[in-house]
Amino acid sequence: MILLYGADTAEKIKEEISGMLSELKGYTPTLGIVRIGSNPSDISYEKGAVKKMESLSLNTKVFEFDENISSDDFIDEFKKINEDDEIDGILLFRPLPEHIDEKKVIEVLDERKDLDGISYKNIAKVFAGDESGFAPCTAKAVIKILESNNIELEGKNVVVLGRSMVIGKPVAMLAIQKNATVTLCHSKTADLKKVCKNADILIVAIGRAKMINDDYIGEDAVVIDVGINFFEGKLCGDVDLENVKNAAMATPVPKGVGAVTTSVLAQHLVISALKKRLY
Structure with missing residues (x-):
């Protein structure tokens, strides 16, 4: 049996990203990671994502919120991140705490910055076979x-x-x-x-x-x-x-x-930055 190691695929994605970055002519995309609380699995994935971005010379900003933040306050803060021109793409850790209105949060998220395909527009595009959206x-x-x-x-x-x-x-x-x-x-x-x-x-x-x-x-x-x-x-x-x-x-x-998931996240980030420069 042949084992299909993710590192081999990740290396190929890295080459694709390198070509895309040359089109940005010196602009460095920035990933916004949004996390409520300190779930160990979230933190583990976050560390892997930050490390991956650093290896590709991409920027990361981590936005951490207390698990007791109110739904309204979190949505207000999330709107600021979503509207920040310096943030090219967003990774939102889910599930959110039960008291947070996840549906409203997702409705706020700009599908152009939705790197993990959670917005309703991106989900619809995946099901419609429209490759212009981001899949999970x-x-x-x-x-x-x-x-x-x-x-x-x-x-x-x-x-x-x-x-x-x-x-x-x-x-x-x-x-x-x-x-x-x-x-x-x-x-x-x-x-x-x-x-x-x-x-x-x-x-x-x-x-x-x-x-x-x-x-x-x-x-x-x-x-x-x-x-x-x-x-x-x-x-x-x-x-x-x-x-x-x-x-x-x-x-x-x-x-x-x-091992491939964070590479796809990085590629989605660069694609988002490229699209933004074409708006």
Whole structure:
């Protein structure tokens, strides 16, 4: 089985970004990271994002708010960030605390700065096949890994396990744009193992540590594991990769999809800056 490491794809994205930056003629894009509270997973991703931006000579501003901030006060502060001309793109950590009106926050967000594809306009564009919008970074990272490893989507039977708006649904739409035949599965899917076993490409985002084994994987399938879990104190995916023999190729966790997501975020930031200069 060939392991598809994210670092290889990230390097190719870096080359693409380098070409885009030359078009900006010295202008340095700035990412605004917006976080409420200090959730460890948010902080971990934030550190990775800041490190990625620094490696590409991009700027980052972190806006941290107390978890007890009122909904109205946060929306007022978010509006200021959204309207700041020095901020070319925004990454908003979600879910927001329950007392924050997330719907109103998303409505404030300018879709041109919405790098992670959470605004309603960007979501609509993804589902309409309009590539002018930003898709969620992790969903886009899945497609980037397949493309950079010359894994053709056209005509392939793609099964997506998980139907969230962060991964499952958008990655299904992106695969359809590439002319794949897509089956979107979830916990209520009948004969789930049988459906998954028929996949040429199996994209797993179910959120259960090491749930997927050879019972779900067809011979010579490509398996993309988007899961991030902790099992017995160690980071792992949704796929029990150590006990998988059927797959021809698979992404590991860690060092798989997650390694590409921040690169996609950086590329979206540069695209946003380029578009702004064309307004």
